Amino acid sequence: MYPELPDIEPYESQLAFETFPTVGLTKTYCINGQIADSSCTATAYLCGVKANRGTIGLSGAVPRYDWAASLQEAARLSSIAAWALDDGRGAGIVTTTRVTHASPAGAFAKVANRHWENNAEILKDNQDPNLCSDIAQQLVHSYPGNRFKVILGGGRREFLPISILDEEGTAGRRTDGRNLIEEWQADKRARNVTYNYVWNRNQLMNIIEPLPEYLLGLFEGDHLPYHLEADSATEPSLAELTEFAIRSLSRNEKGFFLFVEGGRIDHAHHDNLAELALDETLEMSAAVARAAELLSEDDSLIVVTADHAHVMTLNGYSPRGTDILGPSNDRDEAGVPYMTLSYSNGPGFRPHINGTRADVTTEPNYRRVEWMSHVDVPLESETHGGEDVAVFARGPQHAMFAGLYEQSQLPHLMAYAACIGPGLHACSAAATQLLTPALLAATTYSILLKIYILFE
Incomplete structure (x- = not known):
């Protein structure tokens, strides 16, 4: 079964x-x-x-x-x-x-x-x-x-x-x-x-x-x-x-x-x-x-x-159906749970006590919208990736x-499709010479x- x-x-x-x-x-x-x-x-x-x-x-x-x-x-x-x-x-x-x-x-x-x-x-x-x-x-x-x-x-x-x-x-x-x-x-x-x-x-x-x-x-x-x-x-x-x-x-x-x-x-x-x-x-x-x-x-x-x-990282080995905002179906080597969604740095750091991580699931405001997920490196603000x-x-x-x-290619691709700005345009003669018949037909409305x- x-x-x-x-x-x-x-x-x-x-x-x-x-x-x-x-x-x-x-x-x-x-x-x-x-x-x-x-x-x-x-x-x-x-x-x-x-x-x-x-x-x-x-x-x-x-x-x-x-x-x-x-x-x-x-x-x-x-x-x-x-x-x-x-x-x-x-x-x-x-x-x-x-x-x-x-x-x-x-x-x-x-x-x-x-x-x-x-x-x-x-x-x-x-x-x-x-x-x-x-x-x-x-x-x-x-x-x-x-x-x-x-x-x-x-x-x-x-x-x-x-x-x-x-x-x-x-x-x-x-x-x-x-x-x-x-x-x-x-x-x-x-x-x-x-x-x-x-x-x-x-x-x-x-x-x-x-x-x-x-x-x-x-x-x-x-x-x-x-x-x-x-x-x-x-x-x-x-x-x-x-x-x-x-x-x-x-x-x-x-x-x-x-x-x-x-x-x-x-x-x-x-x-x-x-x-x-x-x-x-x-x-x-x-x-x-x-x-x-x-x-x-x-x-x-x-x-x-x-x-x-x-x-932010999605980690652990939780089965499908586990609450994505809750703890992973796993624990660290000291038996302390950790969150499925956690961050590598930011203000959510909790000090370790005698080398053991804090159990964040016991905190009074746990799972309220203003609750911070735990992090590895303490910083005033989480960094970009x-x-x-x-x-x-x-x-x-x-x-x-x-x-x-x-x-930086994004606006040029959009401008090509819209026939605006500098560079080659989908509706220009130079561009249409490079297109297959199917793509050529698709450019007829690009000017609008x-x-x-x-x-x-």
Whole structure:
């Protein structure tokens, strides 16, 4: 007799992007680092060039903090969002982090330090904010950010002066006295376009047709809260933000580029909060599913990937059906249990007593969402991992995303499919000469391609 099998339905289910027909792998290292941070990776997957750690939208010729080098035109990069705008298409960003955080900033900013989100941060590094604009100011006043039709996320504090408390009591961080939210609104009035600024879910959901030409939604002073800790009555979900952005950008008949980030996956990992990290991944999957429902596979390319790995590991020899968030069906040599999901480093370290590990399953807050999984090396914050990360693709030219390649190839592959930006295009005469008849027929709709991309 065979042993009775546990319920395997959870093991057979798939995240929305795991159903996509093509999967590949990208190499995420930075020019000057074996293991990447989110700024050099954002530059790679949004601007198509590998960069130094800590820099955004700048080539490897610019070291971190070197504002003078960042002003050299040859070192300043253009993003795929700008390529879309240059071709008359729409562009926007959606994130669960601050909209000035490293990953979304890769779509619009050119800055020598990822932390220069407001002018005060530039002053802290003894630099002149009049010579190197901070990230929030670039989003409001510089191309391409000032032409983004949709900006949805957190980070009100980066736009407000220290003398102002935002709608929920968070103090601004700017020391230049500027209110960039008001300046964003003034810019749209001066251009005689329709616009809306919203700061909570109710305001967003009550925007009536016709939708404004420009929408700025800043839903928190800092990052958006974790889904499991959020008030769903006041906090929009990532899927809701994604749907609203697609509805808004879809009015452009030529198509659009949209960047969507489930950025709090990363933050949960840094704090060794495995349950929150997994739930945020489910939220990103829900956003992908919503996008797939709204966008036709015939003319919309959806690419899903991560900017880098983390050092969480799945370990032990537990049988199927074991709670993934619980202890492994195994113990160490001293008989102490260990978690199936654990981290190689981070703040979840517990001191050993007489050479024996602590039994984390006896802790008072064990298995609450704020409970930290155990780690091997104590650090204030868990580090990123250096492994290759997966890329999932669906839509026109999706097969190009198979294989193993540099992360900086991603925007060029998307631009090829969409017929935007520099380089060869799928709809160009030079490209069609290289294609088989079947692939040639598949390129006829590429000129109207909509691009949708999600990142961790």
